[in-house]
Amino acid sequence: MRRRELIRPLLLSLLVAALLCGGVALSSKSAAATDGPTALASPSPTPRREELPQDSDEVVKFDTNLTNIFFTAADKNKRFISDLKAEDIRVLEDGQPQEIFTFQQNIDLPLSLAILIDTSASEERTLPDEKEAARAFLESVLRPAKDEAAIVSFTGETTLEQGFTGNVERLRRAIDRVEFVPPSGYIGGGVVVNGTPPISGTNQSIAGSTAIWDAVWATSEELIGASAEHTRRAIILLTDGDDTSSRMKIHDAIARAQKADAFVYAIGIGDRYTFNVDEGALRKVAEQTGGRAYFPKHERDLRDAFAQIQRDLREQYLVAYSPSNKTRDGSYRRIEIQLVNPELRQQNLKLNYRPGYFSKTATPETPTRKRVQDDK
Numbered sequence: 588m589r590r591r592e593l594i595r596p597l598l599l600s601l602l603v604a605a606l607l608c609g610g611v612a613l614s615s616k617s618a619a620a621t622d623g624p625t626a627l628a629s630p631s632p633t634p635r636r637e638e639l640p641q642d643s644d645e646v647v648k649f650d651t652n653l654t655n656i657f658f659t660a661a662d663k664n665k666r667f668i669s670d671l672k673a674e675d676i677r678v679l680e681d682g683q684p685q686e687i688f689t690f691q692q693n694i695d696l697p698l699s700l701a702i703l704i705d706t707s708a709s710e711e712r713t714l715p716d717e718k719e720a721a722r723a724f725l726e727s728v729l730r731p732a733k734d735e736a737a738i739v740s741f742t743g744e745t746t747l748e749q750g751f752t753g754n755v756e757r758l759r760r761a762i763d764r765v766e767f768v769p770p771s772g773y774i775g776g777g778v779v780v781n782g783t784p785p786i787s788g789t790n791q792s793i794a795g796s797t798a799i800w801d802a803v804w805a806t807s808e809e810l811i812g813a814s815a816e817h818t819r820r821a822i823i824l825l826t827d828g829d830d831t832s833s834r835m836k837i838h839d840a841i842a843r844a845q846k847a848d849a850f851v852y853a854i855g856i857g858d859r860y861t862f863n864v865d866e867g868a869l870r871k872v873a874e875q876t877g878g879r880a881y882f883p884k885h886e887r888d889l890r891d892a893f894a895q896i897q898r899d900l901r902e903q904y905l906v907a908y909s910p911s912n913k914t915r916d917g918s919y920r921r922i923e924i925q926l927v928n929p930e931l932r933q934q935n936l937k938l939n940y941r942p943g944y945f946s947k948t949a950t951p952e953t954p955t956r957k958r959v960q961d962d963k
Contacts, residue, residue, distance in 0.1 A: 658940035675928040689907035698734040699814035705826035707797040724893040743796035796832035803840035807847040820849040827857030828865030850878040877941030915949040
């Protein structure tokens, strides 16, 4: 039987503490939780910086004191605009204009991608198409010497299928392992007949449910947060958006993704014959993290969505500024990027970016680390 690591919401707080104190990522737990050669083949527990060539040093040198915002620009036909200049825009934080220190086009940072695949009953019929599209996406977008990706599946619980790696073959095998496992009493079409639970004691109410926001929260907290530094982070969420059992709320998932600097690209897909897609929820989680939401009707639409996500990740602008509000209170700051070029404004361009961020706190980082080391 294939061994898999489950991220249980009840253990999240303990796992967070482990991350802070020991730098342990989910992928390392996967190896530790299994015995013998059956552990998932993954790279080192925490991705090493030297594994990702830092060929964008001009970007990462100033990220301590500046706020960095990635954004894309597209016209009404969804064609990407790649010739914007710093003087074409202005940036507002909480309504106050900010001085732009850096403006760069087509920033080609390494990618850290987590692909979340819903394996609940609503995805039973569409799962093969999702897996095929995900494989094609990774094969086309991932540069093994530079980018990294992870595969996560979820129902009522979240399973790490493959930790961060640049090895496409490992990722392909992880996607192949993802499957719909019907809960006890499942007869198809989303119908579950109450019966005697299996001897293993598995919580069938969890097995037959969908905890989307728990999965996004846990992935942002434990996986994305432990990914390599100075990368462009994104979560590709494949689901119908119908959450039935999360302990976390949607705003909790959004806030945690924002703190992890992760874009969420939601692909709303499910069994259209039996289930509905919650477009509102998926648009909300995508737009508030700077990503996009797609609602494909056919396999070709699904592939087109992945192709557009690839362009989003590759053809972004970077604008950096030093906030005029120097208070370090951990508060949420709202961001607005406006077009000031009259000609561009007439084109009704769509700018896509995260609408805000959480400011840093005043707690000094170095003394905290010293105390942890002294306690050891």
